[in-house]
Amino acid sequence: MNETDFLKDYDPSAFQRPPVAVDLVLLGIRDNRPAVLLVKRDQHPHAGRWALPGGFVGIDESLDVAAARVLREKTGMAEAHLEQLYTFGAVDRDPRMRIISVAYLALLTERAFDAALAAMPALLPAAVHVPWAGETGGSVDVVAPEGEKLTLAFDHAAILAMAMLRLRGKLDYSDVAFALLPELFTLRQLQDVHEAILGTSLNKPAFRRRQLDRGWLVATGAYESGAAFRPAELYRFQPSTAD
Amino acid sequence: MNETDFLKDYDPSAFQRPPVAVDLVLLGIRDNRPAVLLVKRDQHPHAGRWALPGGFVGIDESLDVAAARVLREKTGMAEAHLEQLYTFGAVDRDPRMRIISVAYLALLTERAFDAALAAMPALLPAAVHVPWAGETGGSVDVVAPEGEKLTLAFDHAAILAMAMLRLRGKLDYSDVAFALLPELFTLRQLQDVHEAILGTSLNKPAFRRRQLDRGWLVATGAYESGAAFRPAELYRFQPSTAD
DNA sequence: CCAATAGTGTCTGTCAGACACTATCAG
DNA sequence: CTGATAGTGTCTGACAGACACTATTGG
Numbered sequence: 001m002n003e004t005d006f007l008k009d010y011d012p013s014a015f016q017r018p019p020v021a022v023d024l025v026l027l028g029i030r031d032n033r034p035a036v037l038l039v040k041r042d043q044h045p046h047a048g049r050w051a052l053p054g055g056f057v058g059i060d061e062s063l064d065v066a067a068a069r070v071l072r073e074k075t076g077m078a079e080a081h082l083e084q085l086y087t088f089g090a091v092d093r094d095p096r097m098r099i100i101s102v103a104y105l106a107l108l109t110e111r112a113f114d115a116a117l118a119a120m121p122a123l124l125p126a127a128v129h130v131p132w133a134g135e136t137g138g139s140v141d142v143v144a145p146e147g148e149k150l151t152l153a154f155d156h157a158a159i160l161a162m163a164m165l166r167l168r169g170k171l172d173y174s175d176v177a178f179a180l181l182p183e184l185f186t187l188r189q190l191q192d193v194h195e196a197i198l199g200t201s202l203n204k205p206a207f208r209r210r211q212l213d214r215g216w217l218v219a220t221g222a223y224e225s226g227a228a229f230r231p232a233e234l235y236r237f238q239p240s241t242a243d
Numbered sequence: 244m245n246e247t248d249f250l251k252d253y254d255p256s257a258f259q260r261p262p263v264a265v266d267l268v269l270l271g272i273r274d275n276r277p278a279v280l281l282v283k284r285d286q287h288p289h290a291g292r293w294a295l296p297g298g299f300v301g302i303d304e305s306l307d308v309a310a311a312r313v314l315r316e317k318t319g320m321a322e323a324h325l326e327q328l329y330t331f332g333a334v335d336r337d338p339r340m341r342i343i344s345v346a347y348l349a350l351l352t353e354r355a356f357d358a359a360l361a362a363m364p365a366l367l368p369a370a371v372h373v374p375w376a377g378e379t380g381g382s383v384d385v386v387a388p389e390g391e392k393l394t395l396a397f398d399h400a401a402i403l404a405m406a407m408l409r410l411r412g413k414l415d416y417s418d419v420a421f422a423l424l425p426e427l428f429t430l431r432q433l434q435d436v437h438e439a440i441l442g443t444s445l446n447k448p449a450f451r452r453r454q455l456d457r458g459w460l461v462a463t464g465a466y467e468s469g470a471a472f473r474p475a476e477l478y479r480f481q482p483s484t485a486d
Numbered sequence: 487c488c489a490a491t492a493g494t495g496t497c498t499g500t501c502a503g504a505c506a507c508t509a510t511c512a513g
Numbered sequence: 514c515t516g517a518t519a520g521t522g523t524c525t526g527a528c529a530g531a532c533a534c535t536a537t538t539g540g
Contacts, residue, residue, distance in 0.1 A: 017260040091304065187520090208521090228512050230512095
């Protein structure tokens with residue numbers, strides 16, 4: 001038995017322990033573009049820069065619970081689609097000390113996004129531009145409402161880039177898109193969300209066929225109102241029972 | 244500024260810090276079946292049970308470096324395909340104390356798998372049976388060489404299940420399969436790896452077409468030897484330059 | 487020659503993209 | 514009626530599955 005085994009079994013407290021935090025990518029769709037909610041750092045390091053909201057994980061708190069708590073504290077929101085993204089553990093990612101961060105992706109409907117902004121006015125809704133096509137991966141641009149391109153604090157740009165990559169990858173085989181839509185939505189809205197995330201335009205008949213064949217959509221018989229043209233039917237998302 | 248913000252910015256040491264470990268899913272293909280290397284626990288809790296090899300993350304060690312170190316310590320191996328899988332952070336996942344574990348997937352060629360077994364005879368090569376089809380997800384069965392079905396320690400069964408799910412999901416859009424094959428291999432061997440991971444049999448002409456069209460394979464002009472029938476051509480994996 | 491596997495040609499069904507068409511609203 | 518968008522019918526090309534066929538080895 002080597003030293004590591006010994007310590008693992010007998011005395012893990014002999015190790016110096018880095019603190020563990022969760023950081024949240026609060027993502028929504030605004031004006032048919034992905035948008036993220038940021039907090040301004042008022043302390044060093046990176047004072048004045050924008051960052052992902054985060055918080056430390058309590059000793060009696062699971063990672064998922066910590067992420068839900070941070071969501072609550074930073075947005076005033078009770079619930080949202082939350083999923084673990086990746087754990088960032090470079091030694092120097094925070095210049096103050098070694099901090100391990102478990103990144104979570106939080107998906108907000110447009111309504112929830114706006115409610116968070118209203119509840120926490122210090123949050124900045126920044127647009128996310130994804131320059132790469134498909135699932136190539138790469139860095140993304142974060143643009144403030146005034147049009148200013150932002151440099152995020154720490155490695156948060158990499159976290160955000162991974163969030164966008166994950167979202168694109170999961171879009172057509174999972175139900176993540178529905179987490180970004182209200183309960184009732186039109187097929188056009190669903191297509192708009194897909195197009196915003198993918199950064200491409202999609203073929204309308206093909207998109208409708210695929211979505212309807214999937215069996216996740218329930219036609220409500222109700223129609224949108226207020227449009228100056230033919231109103232679209234409203235659908236509801238129903239997770240398939242077989243899946 | 245709320246308390247969490249305050250602590251994050253000024254005094255993270257005020258938090259009790261759970262230790263962070265890495266656990267490795269050492270995966271290879273044996274007899275056209277996925278197999279995993281396990282270590283036997285000789286201490287409580289779960290004494291006598293088989294577990295994934297792991298170790299604590301040092302304060303000056305990134306997660307990736309810690310995973311590579313554990314790979315080295317537990318298998319004697321210098322290199323393997325290593326990728327972060329998921330971070331498991333339930334409060335009671337270890338009954339002794341709260342430990343957060345960052346799981347890594349390590350892919351070994353058959354040769355590397357056998358070399359690890361030779362270097363570390365305490366390792367157990369267990370077969371992994373994946374009862375679910377497609378990418379449904381679910382639990383997997385771990386079977387010792389003698390045929391005994393094993394119950395893994397801690398939440399390691401869930402970690403292994405996630406590893407198999409991830410591997411299936413990445414199989415046809417990434418190059419993970421090549422991490423399980425030697426440098427030179429036949430198309431039949433590549434298909435065998437795919438079939439072992441997917442748990443299904445694949446159509447030969449279609450598989451060959453797709454793989455060759457991908458542009459990742461380079462025909463060497465050399466052929467396997469020793470077979471009592473027509474020898475197959477040997478190919479080499481070449482990551483695409485455009486990707 | 488035979489047995490066994492490597493490797494290929496070709497048909498067919500499925501499905502996504504493209505395009506044009508019809509349907510339905512406000513005004 | 515027009516303008517705008519919802520929603521559909523249909524063609525076509527790409528491609529995966531299936532099957533049968535040829536090729537090449539050892540014996």
